[in-house]
Amino acid sequence: MRRFVSMLLAISVITMLFHPAHTQAEDKKDSIAPTAPSAILMEKNSGMTLYDKEADKELPPASMTKIMTLLLIMEELEKENISLEEKVRISEHAASMGGSQIFLEAGEEMTVEDLLKGIAVASGNDASVAMAERIAGSEDEFVKMMNDKVKDLGLKHTHFENPNGLPHDNHYSTARDMAVMARELLMHEAITDYTSIYDDYLRKGEKNEFWLVNTNKLIKNYPGMDGLKTGFTNKAKYCLTASAKKGDLHMIAVVMGAEKPKERNEAVTNLLDFGFGQYEGVKLYSKDEILHSMENSRGMPKDLPLVPEKDVMILKKKNEEKAKYKTSVTLNESVDLPIKKGEHLGWVTISNGKEEISKVRLEASEPVNKANLLELWQRSFRNLTGFEKF
Incomplete structure (x- = not known):
């Protein structure tokens, strides 16, 4: 019997060693909005x-x-x-x-x-x-x-x-x-x-x-x-x-x-x-920072810098080190011309491993109009001849 009680106590101690932080955190979390x-x-x-x-x-x-x-x-x-x-x-x-x-x-x-x-x-x-x-x-x-x-x-x-x-x-x-x-x-x-x-x-x-x-x-x-x-x-x-x-x-x-x-x-x-x-918040990118450039062969200008619609922020617990984050950019499948300044053209996604941490729209930093026939002809000529200027 004494040996059985000792074994139970040992199991209890081991359980407490492995689970106390989780239990305290859960108790604290449950107390935030107990009546809601x-x-x-x-x-x-x-x-x-x-x-x-x-x-x-x-x-x-x-x-x-x-x-x-x-x-x-x-x-x-x-x-x-x-x-x-x-x-x-x-x-x-x-x-x-x-x-x-x-x-x-x-x-x-x-x-x-x-x-x-x-x-x-x-x-x-x-x-x-x-x-x-x-x-x-x-x-x-x-x-x-x-x-x-x-x-x-x-x-x-x-x-x-x-x-x-x-x-x-x-x-x-x-x-x-x-x-x-x-x-x-x-x-x-x-x-x-x-x-x-x-x-x-x-x-x-x-x-x-x-x-x-x-x-x-x-x-x-x-x-x-x-x-x-x-x-x-x-x-x-x-x-x-x-x-x-x-x-x-x-x-x-x-x-x-x-x-x-x-x-x-x-x-x-x-x-x-x-x-x-x-x-506390950590700013990864400013809303004025160019995160990608979109090419449109029929647009004027041809290359359009894309910026986030707002500062790209992530959160971290206070007093914890900032983790390593991965940034990925996805663009809309089809874009019609003309493009207005501020038009949403894609997303910048911040992830920590498999978990998505933040997702912010990418927008046009300037307007893009349809290129005229002369500009399209000049581009075609440059592509064929390799000349940068015409």
Whole structure:
């Protein structure tokens, strides 16, 4: 019996020697967001996931849906299909939206910028539908655009039925998918001019002046927070996709399904504190650094330098040495002329062994037009004769 007890003790000691660090790390990780049914922490610049808990569980996103709505609005602004100064006429349908709203009236006209504020700050369901109708012609067509964008982003666990997050059985997403959408939205840097507003006014000085107050109270209480979107319905409970900047780091924290707003805010705060406290950013390439040159035999100029759309960053634990990373470049299969400056033409991928650490778009550093017939003839002559100049 004594020998048996001694053997058990020996096994216990060996087990403790091999597993204590893992157990302590797991315990610490589990304590970050203990009350959140689903959560994730992602760093925006690198795209690295630093924490996840049931992050692929399909849940109703409530008004966090508006992250996709805002993304499509920002893309339309970038394409110059709409402008901030343009006035949008409000339909009966848009004005009829319940839930959180900015109390639009049918026939009223409001600028795109004010509607953008109404969505980003006050989570206006009516403003979301008004912009959906302006961009796509109808709410249904805009929802198709939303789901097409879901596919473009490679999201497997998201489907939208409306642009505002009002309850629907077939309207769902995940913490991970919401973080990817948030990262894509934050690529449009101007969005934080709106999502970081704590309070503002619509129709200022008029009879129906409306006071906007941000539904994300952490905007005022957490240093560096610049968005993004809260959500609540009885089924979804309390949700929040939050982003905050500190130095070179830009964290995205998503919490879904919290029972109380206090629990949601506490979980988000803990996630952000964990990210900023444990990690630091390392810049591998500047956004102005030429990483590849694309040749187009029919373009003018013929060789186009490609640069990353933003600084290429990776994260490492503080006080740890930087690992060795591999950089690879992939280009789009087909490119049509002309090419605009800033057009996305490929990807630069950073990997650590088999693991992908960061992926950043490559873009054109200058415009490329179609070469004229004289230039094409001269190129053909040089190729045939070997003369560099003609």
